[in-house]
Amino acid sequence: MKLFYSKTSPYSRKVYILAKSLGMGGEIELIYDNPLEDSAALLAANPLAKVPALVMGDKTIFDSPLIADHFLRLAGQGGRDDAYFETLNVQALADGMMAAAVALRMESVRPEAQQSAMWQKRWYAAIDRGLGVLETTIIKDLKGWKLDSIAVACMLDYLCFRLPEIDWKAARPETAIWFEGALARMDMKNTDPRL
Ligand SMILES: N[C@@H](CCC(=O)N[C@@H](CS)C(=O)NCC(=O)O)C(=O)O
Numbered sequence: 001m002k003l004f005y006s007k008t009s010p011y012s013r014k015v016y017i018l019a020k021s022l023g024m025g026g027e028i029e030l031i032y033d034n035p036l037e038d039s040a041a042l043l044a045a046n047p048l049a050k051v052p053a054l055v056m057g058d059k060t061i062f063d064s065p066l067i068a069d070h071f072l073r074l075a076g077q078g079g080r081d082d083a084y085f086e087t088l089n090v091q092a093l094a095d096g097m098m099a100a101a102v103a104l105r106m107e108s109v110r111p112e113a114q115q116s117a118m119w120q121k122r123w124y125a126a127i128d129r130g131l132g133v134l135e136t137t138i139i140k141d142l143k144g145w146k147l148d149s150i151a152v153a154c155m156l157d158y159l160c161f162r163l164p165e166i167d168w169k170a171a172r173p174e175t176a177i178w179f180e181g182a183l184a185r186m187d188m189k190n191t192d193p194r195l
Pocket residue numbers: 006008009010011035036048049050051052062063064065095102
């Protein structure tokens with residue numbers, strides 16, 4: 001399987017770490033790609049020109065929740081029970097926070113005159129509310145190293161990496177402690193977007 005991958009993409013990081021956690025790391029060839037360069041190979045694989053995209057022969061799977069589900073199915077996991085639905089729900093929250101954070105990052109590199117203060121405010125607010133929900137209702141139940149934990153860890157590290165102005169750790173101490181533990185994992189260290 002070939003995985004179109006960018007080191008700075010939290011979605012790419014999420015699915016790659018998930019594959020490794022399921023023992024599939026060796027079956028994946030990473031194709032490093034900057035989606036903003038519109039390489040012919042990525043466009044052929046994914047008409048949306050986004051990473052991650054998983055290529056298996058003549059078939060490509062995107063986007064990251066579908067790739068994650070595919071890996072889980074290959075591993076005989078996933079399913080349709082309540083616990084899996086809750087995992088997907090946590091992933092959706094983390095992915096949505098990633099989307100707001102990526103949008104803020106992309107906005108910050110546009111000429112200042114083209115930036116929208118209204119949208120920036122909405123994206124920061126969505127991230128802040130998401131952090132609040134994580135702290136109060138999710139983090140205490142986030143055990144082990146599974147899709148939900150991996151998604152949350154990749155999202156939080158993306159906030160630290162790209163949006164250091166969000167000083168979230170003091171106000172969300174449970175999440176901060178949990179995140180320290182997640183960051184200590186080898187898979188997080190080996191996929192650090194700063195390296
Ligand atoms: N919903 C998609 C989002 C993927 C995404 O937005 N990837 C970004 C990199 S973090 C990208 O490829 N952006 C290029 C573009 O939007 O043109 C997923 O979960 O895979």
